[in-house]
Amino acid sequence: MANAPVDSPVSAAAGKIKNKKLLDWVEEVAAMCRPDRVHLCDGSDQEYQLMIRIMLQSGSAISLNPERRPNSIYVRSTTVDVARVEDRTFICSKTQDEAGPNNNWEEPTRMRRRLTELFTGSMRGRTMYVIPYCMGPLGSPIAKVGVEISDSPYVVANMHIMARVGTKVLEQLGADGDFVKGWHSVGAPIGPNEQDSAWPCNSEHKYICHFPETREILSFGSGYGGNALLGKKCHALRIASVQARDESWLAEHMLILKLTSPKGEVKYVTGAFPSACGKTNLAMLISTVPGWKVETIGDDIAWMKFGDDGRLYAINPEAGFFGVAPGTSMKSNPNAMLTITKNSIFTNCALTPDGDVWWEGMTDEKPAELMDWLRRQWTPDSARLASHANARFTTPAKQCPVIAKEWEDPKGVPIDAILFGGRRATVIPLVIESFDWQHGTFLGATASSETTAAAAGKVGQLRRDPMAMLPFCGYDMGSYFAHWLKIGATPGAKMPKIFVVNWFRKDEKGKFLWPGYGENSRVLKWIFERCNGTANAVDTPIGRLPRPEDLDVGGLDIPAANLSKLLNVDVEGWLGEIPLIHQFFDQFGERLPKALRDEVNRLEQRLKK
Ligand code: GTP
Ligand code: SPV
Ligand code: MN
Secondary structure, eight states: OOOSOOSSTTHHHHTTOOOHHHHHHHHHHHHHHOOSEEEEOOOOHHHHHHHHHHHHHHTSEEEOOTTTSTTOEEEOOOTTOSSBOGGGEEEOOSSHHHHOTTSEEOOHHHHHHHHHHHHTTTTTTSEEEEEEEEESSTTOTTOEEEEEEESOHHHHHHHHHHSEESHHHHHHHTTTOOOEEEEEEOSOOOOTTOOOOSSOOOSSOOEEEEETTTTEEEEESOOSHHHHOTIIIIIIIIIHHHHHHHHTOEEESEEEEEEEOTTOOEEEEEEEOOTTSSHHHHHTOOOSSTTOEEEEEESSOEEEEEOTTSBEEEEOOOSEEEEEOTTOOTTTOHHHHHHTTSSOEEESOEEOTTSOEEOTTSSSSOOSOEEOTTSOEEOTTSSSOSSOTTOEEEEEGGGOTTBOTTTTOTTOEEEEEEEEEOOOSSSSOSEEEOSSHHHHHHHHHTOEEEOOTTBSSOSSOEEEOGGGOTTTOSSOHHHHHHHHHHHHTOTTOBOOEEEEEOSOOBOTTSOBSSOOGGGGHHHHHHHHHHHHTOSOOEEETTEEEOOGGGSOOTTOOOOHHHHHHHTOOOHHHHHHHHHHHHHHHHTTGGGSOHHHHHHHHHHHHHHHO
C-alpha cells in the first residue's frame, strides 16, 4: 500500500482493475469521497495483518493475549454505534408501494442527492478500500459477487472473515461481470491536524440505503455489523431478496444445519429466527439425544434455488459467523466457544486483566475485575453489564469443530424442513408442523417475536416479524408472501415441510418452560422423523403437534406439567391473535395474497369448532 498521498490516489489500484464498470465506479467514488489513498484489497493474510496493525496503531483495537487467544483483537465502538439502525434503513425503490409498509422509503433521486452531500469529502484523511467479495462459494451457480468500497479497516478485516474477498473474486468477476455496488463511509473525515478517533463514525447522520433497481447499497455514518459489512444483511438479504423475487429463488434470514440420525441418514434443515433468537446456537448444537448429530452449514443466511430434481438447494453465502457473544458459553454453545479460540475479532465485549475477553453468561462465576466495553473498571458489584448486550464475535466458519464437510459445496444442500421461530413467552407451542406449504407460509408470515438488542431501540417489544425478514426484505412484504406461495406452487417442486418452533415459552414466574440449547435436538429429532413419516402427530386447529409421548424426552428432567403446557393449544390465545393478524394483513392492501386471508379464516373456523 502506498503510504504517502499521491496525485491520483486511484491510479495504482486502477491499473489492476480489468472490469470497466468497476473501474468507472471506483473513480467516481474516489472523486466524490476524496480519500488520501486507494487500496484494492487482494484478500491475503498479509492484508488482514495490515488492517490489524492499522487498528492497533490508531487505538481502534487491542491485541488479545496471544497465549489465550492467538491472532485475535478486541474492539470497542461508541455508545451511538452498537447495532443495526432500522429507523435509518431505507429501501429507495422507484415507488413507495414497491418498498411496502415494512420499509422506510425515500424517492431514489432525492436520497441520492442527500447521500452525495454526505459522501462528498467524507473519506478525507483516510484510505479508501475496494473490497471485491463473493457471497457463496466461488464458482457456485448460486453465488453472487459484490464490491464494497469502505474507509474502515475494521470493515476490511471483518469482510475478510465473513466473505470470500480479494483477487480471486476480481478474477471471477472478469472484464464484464456484474456486481452489487456497496458504498460505505463511516462519515468521519480526518482534518490535516486531527487524530483519528478509536471508533470513527458519524453520530449525527446515519443512512443505510438500498437501491434495488440498480442493485446498489449506500451506507453512511456507522461502522457496526449489518450497517457496515455490506455483503451481509444489505446485499445477501435486502438486495438479494429482490433478485430472488425476480429470478424465482429464496434469499432468507436462515441458518442451515445438517442432521444425522443414529442410522446415518441425513436431512438438511433451514431455520428463520429473528436477530438474536437462536440461529447460531441451533446451527451448532450438540445433541442430547444419543446417536443424533448436528453439523453446521450456515448460521444466519440461506440462499435457496431449485435443483433439477425439484428440490430446494441451499448455500450459506457467508464464510464466517458474526455471532452474539452474551450467553455464549461452554455449556450453552461449546462449538461456538471452540470456533472463537483464535483468528477472531471481538466487538463490545469486556476485557479481562490477562488480556482475554468476557461477556455475561460466559462463565458461571463472574471475573473479579474487568474493563467493561465502555473502558471503565468493572467488578461483579457494578450495577451494569460488562459487555454490551449486542457484543459480537467475528470468526471464520471453517474453524467451527462441527462445520459440515459439504458446507462449501457449490450446488448447495437439499432442504428437507424449514423452521420458523421467535421469542414468544406465551401462546406459541414448542413445535407445530404446518398442514402444507400454504399453511406453513401463513405461519411464517404471521410469526412474531420480542425485539432484541441486535437492533437499536426497545428490547422485549412483541412485534410481527414475518419469516424473520421484517428488517431485511428489500420490497413490499405482501408481494414477498406471494413470492413464497409461488415458489411452493412451482410445477414439479418437492417442497420442504414447514414447522414453527418456540424455545422461549415462559411460566407465570417468567422462567423458561423449555431448557433449550442442546435439548432442542429432541424437537429436531421429531421433525426429522415427521419428514420420514415415522413420528406421530395429532391434527389440531393450529397445525400438527406431537403429544408429550411423541417427543423423545428420555433422560430429560422436565416436569410433565411443563411439557403439556409447551404442547398445548391455547385456544383463547390464538382466537385473540385473529383480529391482530387481520389488522397486520390490512396494511398490505391489494398486495396481500388472498390465500393468506383464507388461512386466517380457516384457522378461526377450526378454533371455534
Ligand atoms: P443474529 O446473529 O442476531 O441473527 O442472532 P441468532 O439468531 O444467531 O441468535 P443466537 O443463536 O446468537 O442467540 C441469541 C441469544 O439467544 C443468545 O444469548 C443465546 O444464548 C440465546 N438462545 C439461543 N438459543 C436458545 C434457547 O434454545 N433457549 C434460550 N432460552 N435461549 C437461547
Ligand atoms: C442480525 O441482527 O440479524 C445480525 C447481526 O445477524 S447484524 O450483522 O448486525 O445484522
Ligand atoms: Mn442475523
